[in-house]
Amino acid sequence: MIGALGVAERELFLFAGFWLVIGSVDELAMDAMWGWLRLRGKAKSGRAPAAPEHLSGPIAVFIPTWREAAVIATTIAQIREAWPQAELRILVGLYPNDPATLVSAAQGAGADPRVRLVIHEREGPTTKADCLNRLYRALEDDEARRDVHYRAVLLQDAEDMVHPAAIGVVDRALDGHALVQLPVCPAHNPRSRYVSGHYADEFAEAHAKAMVVRTAFDVALPSAGVGCAVERGMLERLARQGAEGPFDPDSLTEDYELGFKVKALGGRSTFVRSRDERGRLVATISLFPGDIGAAARQKARWIHGIAFQGWDRIGWNGGWVDRWMMLRDRQGPLAALVLATAYALLIVEALLWLMDASHAPLGSIEPYVQGVVLFLLASLVWRAVCRVAFVRREYGWQQAGYALLRIPVGNVIAIMAGRRALVAYVRTLLGAPIRWDKTAHVGHPALLPTRAAAQ
Structure with a gap:
């Protein structure tokens, strides 16, 4: 033996x-x-501008949902309060066989005319990319009906808490960039110090180091799918390439692929780290799974989409730094x-x-x-x-x-x-078939103790 x-x-x-x-x-x-x-001063966080009273142009926020009744009302209400600019439009993707989320979204929207609830013609869940494509079609309809042209689309998830200064940071960074990504700052769930907490550790390092390096070397930026803005013209070019819209419904990680598609079309991307007047990072705060099984399922979807589908769908393109980053991904x-x-x-x-x-x-x-x-x-x-x-x-x-x-x-x-x-x-x-094996959300960072949510 x-x-x-x-x-x-x-x-x-x-x-x-x-x-x-x-x-x-x-x-x-x-x-x-x-x-x-x-050492060269290129990895330091900048100072975020004060939240603007008006945006440089209309910006639409896309929020795809499926069975998010527990959190979507809080998310919509928090975004409405944090970003009061009249030029903002919030489009929420819903499914006809998910009435609870529809009711919750309507409660969060209140009487705010900037919020539009978009009900998919298909029963859910399809995929997140398919839901985003439905929101894109609604955006096109809105542009035609109101004779307005949006400057960009900002992607958020149903469980996000946004920073008031973030919209101003995005608005400024869109000058000269087709894709803007802000950091993600996971909130600490007091009821899951280790499982939920490990996300905070990983994002704290990845979004302060690896994403900064990728931006400096002008390689494709993997979008996080939240706190990510895409210039309207770039989305239109992506939509012309796709059969159903700018996002591929067969992809499990359409957000990750987005950065590579933008790069392939010659668009510039940037990752912006900045801090407000209190020194807090301007980032999207999210509450990640607190159960080890749910965490494994979520990360399995990421690995499936990035590693396996990424090899098939994106391949190995670009220079040596691009290939190195793909290998790391x-x-x-x-x-x-x-x-x-x-x-x-x-x-x-x-x-x-x-x-x-x-x-x-x-x-x-x-x-x-x-x-x-x-x-x-x-x-x-x-x-x-x-x-x-x-x-x-x-x-x-x-x-x-x-x-x-x-x-x-x-x-x-x-x-x-x-x-x-x-x-x-x-x-x-x-x-x-590829299905939206999404994470169930039962809590929202805005409802956590102030210290946990703010950090």
Whole structure:
């Protein structure tokens, strides 16, 4: 038994060690690029302009929904209050077989003439992209009926809380850009400190580092689907390319693909980090799943759409930086396998230690093994330091401390999501239809304690 475990130990180490070293070098390269930008003053957050009384032109907000009765009224009401500009138009996508969401949306809209409830001709759920296409057709009808031409479309989700200054930031950034993406700042759910909290850790680092680097090197920006504005002319060009509108209804991650399509058509994209007069990040605040199963389902959809569909639908285009970023985006399935292998290695090591106290630890077998182990340990410490630094910047020291404890939680969810995404992808290859496997939302960041929502 010990002999078999020893063989497994070596094979697991070779596989996990090789890919962990590659991944660590990849992250160190990203850190170096961000550090270089930081030293040159190109990675600092700017100062957000005061919320304008009027916009440079009409802007439409698209909110696709399906079974969002618990949150949509709060979202619409909060957007109406945060963005009172008369030039704003809020279009909410609904389905005829979801009356509860329709009633809730009507309550949130009140008597505000800027809100339009758009009921899809199909029963739901279709896909999020299909719902967005229905909103786009409603926008075209609105333009023809009112003889108005919108400047841009701003995408938001049914559970979002927007920053009052965000509309002014977007309005200004649209000058010279076809796509504008603002940061996403997940709220901390007091009832799910670890599962929901790990999203905050990941976004705090990704939207302060990787997105900043991508903008600096003028590569395609993966839209987050919220806090994302697309110039009206660009949407029209995308619509001419699509069979049903600017968004592909067969895509699970139409938001992610949007940035690549804009880039392919020659449009410029930008990621804007700015802070208000109180130092708060101008971002979209969202409340992510607090249940580990729901988190795995959501991330499985992201991996399925970005890694598997992205390879099929987008391919590998652009220069070396573009391809590198695509490779980083699509590492989800491999990362899940490597993480699972690494945890299996830890289990094997524990079993060997329990079965034979005289068993030589893996790190003392050969010099190169020691070097790999030491490098990975140093890399792990560095990654933890970086995670703590980025989380502390947005959420404070308490959440930065919890961020260390949430690292294995995020790893477990990634493993679960990778397996689920692979199964889902194989099913679609065998002919299964693509469905909107959306996340159920039962809470809203605007209803959380002030500290949790604001952070």
